[in-house]
Amino acid sequence: MPRSDTDPRLMLLSPGDSVYVLRDQIAAGETILVQGRKVAISAALGLGHKIARAALRPGDKVLKYGAPIGSASAPIAPGDHVHTHNLKSDYTATHTLEAARANAGEKS
Amino acid sequence: MMRGWQRSDGRKGIRNVVAVAYLVECAHHVARQIASTDPEGAHVIGFPGCFPNDYAQRVMERLCTHPNVGAVLLVSLGCESFNRYQLEQVVHDTGRPVKVLTIQSDGGTRASIASGRDWVAQQIAGLAAQPTVPMRVDELVVGTVCGGSDGTSGITGNPAAGLAFDRLVAGGATCIFEETGELIGCEAIMEARAATPELAAELRASVEKAARYYATLGYGSFAPGNADGGLSTIEEKSLGAYMKSGQSVISGLIKPGDIPPRGGLYLMDVVPDGEVRFGFPNISDNAEIVEMMASGAHVTLFVTGRGSVVGSAISPVIKIAANPHMYRRLADDMDVNAGRILEGEATLAEVGDEIYQKVLAIASGAKSRSEDLGHQEFILTYKSFEPIGPACLPV
Structure with missing residues (x-):
C-alpha cells in the first residue's frame, strides 16, 4: 500500500491490523486520506486514538499490534473513529466518566 | 560508576535511608513528624490496618530489610495486631540498627516524636559514615x-x-x-x-x-x-x-x-x-x-x-x-x-x-x-x- 494513500499521521502497527493509531492530533473539520478514500473528521481526535482501516461488522474482532483488542459493537467503516462507542472488550466492560462529564458540561 | 552499600545478605543498596515504619494508621502522624526533619534521609512507610495480614507482614519485613534501607524505626501505637516483635527480630538479624517506639508506653505523641527524632538523627549520621563498594x-x-x-x-x-x-x-x-x-x-x-x-x-x-x-x-x-x-x-x-x-x-x-x-x-x-x-x-x-x-x-x-x-x-x-x-x-x-x-x-x-x-x-x-x-x-x-x-x- 503506497504511503501517500493514507494520511502520514496514521500509523499502522502490524500488517494485519484493522485500525491505524494517530501519531498526532487531528482537528475537527479536517478531511484526511485513508487508503485513498477521503474521510471527513467531525470531532477532534487526540494522538493515540484509533481510526478504522477495514470495514467491520458487529462481533468482528478488532486487531491492533496484530492481536485482538475486543470486538466491534456496531458497524464500522474505514476512516471511522474506533473507540468505546463501537468497540467492546471481550473480557471486562470499559468504565468511563463520559456520562458524568456530559452532565457536568465539561469537554473531554 | 555504580556504587552501593553492602548488606549482610549479599545484596547492595543504591540508597542508604532510615525507614520510619508505622504499624497501624494510628501511629502514622507520629511517624511522619519524626521523619519530617530530614525527609531525604528518613522515609515513611507503613501499614494502616489494625487486623493481622500475612501479606502485609511479609511486605513490611521485606521493605525494612530492603537493600536501600540502612536502619529502621518501628512506630507502634501499642495495641495493634501487627507482629512488631517478629519484624524487629527480622531487621535485627540483618545487622541493621532497629528500634521500636510504642506511643502508648513512651509518653504519647510529643515524647514519641522527640525520642524518635533523636534516634533517627543518630542513625542518619551513622549511615553517612558508611563506605560504599562498587556495584555491577x-x-x-x-x-x-x-x-x-x-x-x-x-x-x-x-x-x-x-x-x-x-x-x-x-x-x-x-x-x-x-x-x-x-x-x-x-x-x-x-x-x-x-x-x-x-x-x-x-x-x-x-x-x-x-x-x-x-x-x-x-x-x-x-x-x-x-x-x-x-x-x-x-x-x-x-x-x-x-x-x-x-x-x-x-x-x-x-x-x-x-x-x-x-x-x-x-x-x-x-x-x-x-x-x-x-x-x-x-x-x-x-x-x-x-x-x-x-x-x-x-x-x-x-x-x-x-x-x-x-x-x-x-x-x-x-x-x-x-x-x-x-x-x-x-x-x-x-x-x-x-x-x-x-x-x-x-x-x-x-x-x-x-x-x-x-x-x-x-x-x-x-x-x-x-x-x-x-x-x-x-x-x-x-x-x-x-x-x-x-x-x-x-x-
Whole structure:
C-alpha cells in the first residue's frame, strides 16, 4: 500500500491490523486520506486514538499490534473513529466518566 | 560508576535511608513528624490496618530489610495486631540498627516524636559514615510499572522500557514486570516466551486468575483517563503494557515479596489467590511500586501517557513520558521523553538507550525527578497469597 494513500499521521502497527493509531492530533473539520478514500473528521481526535482501516461488522474482532483488542459493537467503516462507542472488550466492560462529564458540561 | 552499600545478605543498596515504619494508621502522624526533619534521609512507610495480614507482614519485613534501607524505626501505637516483635527480630538479624517506639508506653505523641527524632538523627549520621563498594549491573533489580496509560504508552514509552529491560537482562540484571490484570489478552503471546512449558502454564493461569478476579469486581484495571487517551478496552491497554517486558525469555513467576533467585526477567503475579476478599488487587499505582520493592527492586521504571507525578519512599522511580503533548505540560516531573519517538525526533532504540543510561546514573547516586521534588508516596493494603509452586522458578 503506497504511503501517500493514507494520511502520514496514521500509523499502522502490524500488517494485519484493522485500525491505524494517530501519531498526532487531528482537528475537527479536517478531511484526511485513508487508503485513498477521503474521510471527513467531525470531532477532534487526540494522538493515540484509533481510526478504522477495514470495514467491520458487529462481533468482528478488532486487531491492533496484530492481536485482538475486543470486538466491534456496531458497524464500522474505514476512516471511522474506533473507540468505546463501537468497540467492546471481550473480557471486562470499559468504565468511563463520559456520562458524568456530559452532565457536568465539561469537554473531554 | 555504580556504587552501593553492602548488606549482610549479599545484596547492595543504591540508597542508604532510615525507614520510619508505622504499624497501624494510628501511629502514622507520629511517624511522619519524626521523619519530617530530614525527609531525604528518613522515609515513611507503613501499614494502616489494625487486623493481622500475612501479606502485609511479609511486605513490611521485606521493605525494612530492603537493600536501600540502612536502619529502621518501628512506630507502634501499642495495641495493634501487627507482629512488631517478629519484624524487629527480622531487621535485627540483618545487622541493621532497629528500634521500636510504642506511643502508648513512651509518653504519647510529643515524647514519641522527640525520642524518635533523636534516634533517627543518630542513625542518619551513622549511615553517612558508611563506605560504599562498587556495584555491577548484574546486582541490580529493576521493576517496571505503567500508570495513567494512553494510546501512546504502548507505542513509545513501554517498548522503549522493554528495550532497556532487554539490555539489563542481557547484562545479568534482574528485571520484574507486573500487573497480571493488565496482561489480560496477552496470555498466548506471553506464554510462548516462558523458559519451560510448566512455567508457560503458570503464566497463563496467573492472567486467567486476574481476569476472573476483575470480572467478579465488575471493573477491569482501566481508568476513565485511559479512555480519554484513546484506549478502548482492557485488552488494548494490556497489549501496550505488555511491551514493557521486552523480548527476553521469561525466567520465572513471582509473587510480591519473593526475591528472584538470579538474574533474568520475571513476571510478578499481583492478584490475590482464593476468593475475592479484600477488594481491588492494586488500588493505585504506588501499590505496585511497593510490591516491586518488596521483591527487591532498587529502582522502578514508570511509563505514563496521561502524566503521573508520583515517586516512592525507599526506591527511586524513573518517569518516562510516552505522550509528547503531556511531556510539555509536565516536563519537570519527567525523567525521559519517549514522546519524541512519535514526533520523529528520536528512535525507539535511542530512547531505550537513554532509559538504560538513566537507570545506571540513578543507581550511581543521581536523583530522579520525583526524588528531587520530594515525592515519597507509599501505600500497602490487605491481600492474601498462597506460595508459588515449583514450576514458577525453573532452574
